[in-house]
Amino acid sequence: MTKRKDGEGSVRQLPDGSWECLMQSKYINENARPKRIKRKAATEQEAIKSCRLALKAWEKEFERGRNTKIDKTRTLGSYMEEYVDKVVKNRGITGSTYKSYIYTLNANFYNYKISKLQLHMLNTVEFELYFDTVTHDKSRKTASVPIQLCKQLSTWLYGKSLIPEDYARFVETKHEKRNEYFRDKENADKNRKQIFSDEDIVKFYNSYKNNLSEYSCVILLQLETMMRGGEVLNLHIEDIDFDNNTITVRSTIAERFIDNDKTKGLEKYEKVPKGGKERVIYMSPFARELVLYMLEQTKLKSRHNPDNLLYPSFLKHGKARSMEAYEMQLKALCNKIGVDRDVRQRKQPSGKVINEGLNTHALWHTAITIANTSRNANVVVNALQAGHTAIRTENIYTHSNLKAQEQIETASKAVLNLKPEKALSEPYMKSEVNIDKESESMSGQDKELYEMYLKLQFP
Structure with a gap:
């Protein structure tokens, strides 16, 4: 074994042609002896490099109060x-x-x-x-x-x-x-189909009018309001304001490990919507019709509704519908009414072949696409309705924002050509908007952006 200069340890070549390096730490081990690290490699320099790295890693852990053995076999x-x-x-x-x-x-x-x-x-x-x-x-x-x-x-x-x-x-x-x-x-x-087509939306509407599925109204409410599937399924009756034609999105359905421990099973729970804050969205005449229909069905078919949900499961427990059930029912309905989900097979690295196609999340993308590609689309207002957090003004819920949301191009306007009915509440007037008051608490840049946005909406 050749003695090296300080910091390089002792290196020797083994009978099989490989090299072995031994280095000693400046710290004393628990056995009252200096800690020694030994590493093997194909070349002398590789052995020195590997040994030095392992020694440095051990010393860092030792300095943190942990005498950790470095496991060379860990992946x-x-x-x-x-x-x-x-x-x-x-x-x-x-x-x-x-x-x-x-x-x-x-x-x-x-x-x-x-x-x-x-x-x-x-x-x-x-x-x-x-x-x-x-x-x-x-x-x-x-x-x-x-x-x-x-x-x-x-x-x-x-x-x-x-x-x-x-x-x-x-x-x-x-x-x-x-x-x-x-x-x-x-x-x-x-060449993939990214969103549902206008023809698909018409088919969903016809399935709703002909009572072909319990979930037709859920699908259309997603398309009409830009809510996510979990947000629709977790709406409570108190979230609906018929006087002002608004829906307050306070929570969504999610899954987590029990006790946040991955070795245990899964459980359903309510969490705040994506973005971390609740939001208020405008309820169009067609959305209002859908909500009233869901309320009526809940009263007729739900035996129990302990959480006062807008559209709970009609089974005995009356809990919130799951996203898994929603996905399955969407696929079944698409097969029944002839909606092409562009299903394709994909082989996973494990060799398992799975089918992929448009799902409930694609409904959300479809609604956003309809709104953003319409003439005179306002991405600020659309983001507010959809719950995006990239635009800072989206969480400022004022009369002006709700009025602006009424102008969003939805599935009922752009595709179904449904004639809007007069809402219960009177339209908000420009005189009700106080730009100075709404912008008092904003930073300079946000205030300027918000005032420009209001001027665009109310010239």
Whole structure:
């Protein structure tokens, strides 16, 4: 064994041709002896580098009060599990978000090669290969979650000195590189049906008029109001204001692990809508008709309604309808009335073949598309109705905003050509709007944006 200079430890070549490096820490171990780390590698420099990295990682943990043994056999997948449970979970994310991360990683990370690699096998190329593969296999939105978690994990491992470089930090996918992307997938995506067509909406309307499904009214209310499916299913009767023709979206249905423990089963729970705040939306004449119909059906068919829901399950328990049931009923109704969901098969990395097509979330996208592509569309007002949080003025619920929402192009106007009936409340007048009062509490930039928006709505 050759004695090296300080910091390089002792290195020797083994009979099999590999190299072994031994380094000693400046800290005393629990057995009253200096901590020693030993590593093997194919070359002398690799052995020194691996040993130095392992020693540095141990010393960092020791300085934090933890005498942790560095497990050389641990895979990136096991570190991802630790990172999500100990770091991501403690950032204050909701139970449904944590559950979504676990399910997404199970489907899009743990079944890929990179999760099986030990840390010394990692490099930039491995992360590039994984990012390109998962982006090719899945949609960009689906792939973005495991990719971002991988980048965060890489930085975390580097900070703990478990890897010599932050490999994933600056890796780009082929879709992000100029003039380099998967043309076959890009062309296939262009030919996919992204939203429901006008003909589909007419079929949904006819199914509602002919009582073909309990969920026809739910589908149309989504299309008419730009609410998400879980928000519609969790509406309470007190959320409806017939005097002012408004609906207050206070909560939505979500799933989480019991006690936020992934080893336990799932439970349904109510959570605040996406964006973290309730919102008030305008109830159009057709939306009002749908709400009244749902109320009538609830009174006639619901044996129990302990939570005072607008449209609970008509089964004995009277609880909120689940999104799983909604998805199944949408598929069944589409098959019955001839609505093409553009169902296609996709093979997962595990070999399992699944069917994918338009779902309840596509109803939300359809409603937003109708509103945003109409003549004189106002994206600020549309965002307010849909619950987007990108525009700061969306949570300012004033008479002027509700008046503006009345002008949103909805399915009943753009597709069904239904004649609006006079609402119970009188139209809000321009004189009721006090721009100075509404903008007093805003910052300079927000105040200017809000005043410009009101001037556009009330010239």
